Amino acid sequence: MVESTVPEADASSSAVRLRGVTKTYDSGVMALGPLDLDVKRGEFVSLLGPSGCGKSTALRIIAGLAAPSIGTVELAHHDTERRGSHRIGFVFQEPTLMPWATVRDNVRLPLKLARAPVADAEMRIGAALDQVGLAEFARAYPRELSGGMKMRVSLARALVTDPDILLMDEPFAALDEITRFRLNNDLLSLWRDLHKTVIFVTHSVFESVYLSERVIVMTARPGRIGAEFRITSTEPRGEEFRTSAEYAAFCREVSRALAPSYAGQAGA
C-alpha cells in the first residue's frame, strides 16, 4: 500500500543529524545541549530523560518549530513531488485535535493546508485511518472518542503526509497502561510496515526499552547525551519480550544510567 521512498543503498545514511545544538531561553537559562545526534533512516530511537531536560525542545528543534540558539540541524532530503507530502510527522503529548472538526477532517488538515488534490487526499485519509484502526469513526467528533482513540487520530494525521521522519513527544504518557501497551504494539507494527524513522521522546524506561532499537539517556538540564544503549532482542517485540529476562536486564541497565539525571532533584 505505502511505498518506501528510501532506496536500499541509502538505507544506512542519516535521516537526522544534529551538531552542537543548544537552546538558551531569553531568561538566560540553558535548556539543552550542546547536543550531537545522528539518527539513521528507518531507525527507532528514544530520547529518555527527566522532565525539563530539554528532550521535547530537541524534538521541536528537529521539527523546525523552534530554532536552535547555536548549532545545526540537517534532515535527509525528502524526495517526493507529491502535493501534501511532508518530511516530518509530529505527534504531541496531547492529541491536539481540532474539536470542531470530525476525525476525518482532522486527519485531512495537512493535506488541506498543502492543497492536495481532493481524490488523492480522500484515498490517503482512508488509508491512514485504516492504519490506526479508526475507519469506522471517521465521522465522529473528538469529544466522542476515548483518550487512546484520540491519540490514534493524532497518529493518523501525522501519517497521512507519508513522512520520512515521525517525531513523537511523550505521546502515550497520559494514557492508562493497557491502552498504552496496545498503542505501543500498534506503533511497532506500523514502524515495521512503513519503514519510518522514529524519534520517540519519553520519560518511561520501560517504554523506551520496549520500543526502540536505540535508547539515548539524557542528563538533567541542560540536556546532553548521558548514555546510549542498543536494544537487541532475540525474540520479536511483543508480550513475550515484555516479560523476558532480556527485557528486564535492559531496563535495569538503562535505569542505572538514568539515575544520575535525577540526582539532586527534589523527591528523586
Place this chain on the structure above:
Amino acid sequence: MKSPQDLIRFLLPVAVFAAGLLLWEAIVRAYGIQPYVLPSPLLVLKTLVADWPILSQSLGVTLLTTLEGFVAAAVGGVVLALLFNQSKWLEYSLFPYAVVLQVTPVIAIAPLLLIYLQQQTAVIVCAWIVAFFPVLSNTTLGLSSVDRNLAGLFQLYGASRLQTLLFLKLPAALPYILGGLRIAGGLSLIGAVVAEIAAGSAGAGSGLAFRIAESGYRLNIPRMFAALLLLSLAGIVIYGVLALVSHLLLRRWHESALGKDS
C-alpha cells in the same frame, strides 16, 4: 420538561409571576389607585390590545434600529478584532479608544450624536457604541486563546496567514464570538432605547422608547406599561434567538453545549 425537577423549575417562576400580578391587581382595586398613578395589570393588557396598531408600528421601528445596531456591532467588533489580531501596532493605537467609548455612558453621548447626525443614524450609532465592545473583546480573547500545539502544527505544515485564520483561529474563537453576540443583542436594544429617549425629548420619533416618553408627558401611564412590556418581551426574544443560534452552531463539539441533548 422531562423530569419532575424540570417541571418544577419551569413552574416556580411562572407561579411567582402570576402571584405578583394577582397581588398587584388586588392592591390597585382595594385602594382604588387611579390609572394615571398605577394601572392594574388587566388595564395594561387592555391598553396593549387597544393601542396595538400604534404600539406594533413603534415596536417595528425599535426592532429595526436594534437589528441595524446589532449587525453593525457584530461586523464592526469581529472585523476590528481580526485587524487587531493581525497587527499589534493597530491594536496598541486603537484599543484604548474602544475602551473609552465603552466606559463613557451612552446616555451622555446620545444628545451630542443627535446634534451632529440625522436622528435615525444617531440612534443606530448609539446601539452600535453600546454593543460592539463585548463582541470586540470576546473575539480578541477567542483569537488569542488558540491551542499552542495546534498553532505549531499549522506552522509545521506551512499554513499561510489566511489559512491559519480561517481554519484555526476563527473556529477556535467561535464560542467566544457567539458569547459576545449574545451580550451584544441585549445591549443594542438598550442602546436603541436610550437614543430614542434622548431624541424623544428633542421632538420627533416613533420607536417604543419614544412612545414611553411621550405617554409619560401625557400621563398615559397604562400605555407606558404596555410599551415597557413589549420592550421586555423583545429583549427576551432577542436573547433566546441568539442563545438558540449559538447552541445549534456549537452542539456537536463545544463543552458549553454539552449535556443539553446528549
